[in-house]
Amino acid sequence: MELVEKADNAQAELLMHFEEKINRGDAIEPKDRMPDGYRKHLIRQMSQHAHSEVIGMQPEGNWITRAPSLRAKQILLAKIQDEGGHGLYLYSAAETLGISRDEMIDLLHSGKAKYSSIFNYPTLTWADIGAIGWLVDGAAIVNQVSLQRTSYGPYSRAMVRICKEESFHQRQGYEIMAKMMKGTKDQQEMAQDAMNRWWWPSLMMFGPHDSESPRSSDAVKWKIKRHTNDELRQKFIDKTVQQAEVIGLTIPDNDLNWNETTGHYDHGPINWDEFHRVINGNGPCNKQRMDHHKKVHQDGAWVRAAAEAYRQKKEKQSLN
């Protein structure tokens, strides 16, 4: 009994010190003591973030061979390579919390770890590549700019690095959309169609409304999250509406209105049934995305085996 009490006291003290540190605005580093809940929350969020970067390469990769010019192909390749890099920064940061890369991949493959549901939508036309860069990366940037000030040091540093690279992603997407809106009637319609299909899923990227997201209170208290889902979503809407107007695209929301009193745009209801359907595995491309990831991982096994054999051979040689 007494032992249990002592352990409880130690836990409470640890938590108190930890929260004092957070409140002072200090960063938490890998070797610092941290509550289990903090570590778990970060592992879930950071691995999910890493998986999203990597799975996000698929819908765009779909258009590399069909990019309309050499310039467009080079840009798209560089953009997708960046996303792979973002995944690696984030896996590397998550590993500092004591989870291995293998475990994270296993959790993804077994379906226990999620990735952003936006990547379960198909890229049907070239305009979708524009819409992804402009809207999907645009939404991701709003989130990632906020996360630059997250309390966990390695996560925050990865975000700073990522944000430096993201602005090119958004600009190349917006450029595609702007070009199509200056093109033929067919091209304009294609751009508007992509806008219509990507707008709402982009808003869903910020997650459920604050009133419905159960885990966010600890995340806010521990400064993992610096802004709420609704705050970030609003920021994204407010800056995107004007960009759409400039190039003549219509935002597919009849309830979208400038609100003088709040100084923000009001928007119509988000289809959360769709959001949950897609997150729970029933979006248009969930199966395809996971199958592809597993296949590539398995196909690469011989490369890893060969590199490992080479390492062992070299190790033996250096011993002789």
Next chain:
Amino acid sequence: MATDTQFPLWEVFIQSKSGANYIHAGSVHAADSNMALQNARDTYTRRGEGTSIWVVPTAAIVASNPDDNDMFFDPANDKVYRHPTFYVMPEGAKAI
């Protein structure tokens, strides 16, 4: 095949321009030092961020324990005479 690992972990340090300090950038997985250097280049220097890269096996790094900070850094805490502002300079002396 026994284990399909992602290889050992290496910490990456990058010098942004000649003469600058090497700064920790993150980590990579690699089977050997060559592969670690190449992976570090592809992962952390896609935009001319570096003129030089160090990779170090993560297992070879020894780190201080933050729980011991008070005791560990204590020897420096009471030595104000290590700072130039400790000294009283004669009135009128210049460029010192």
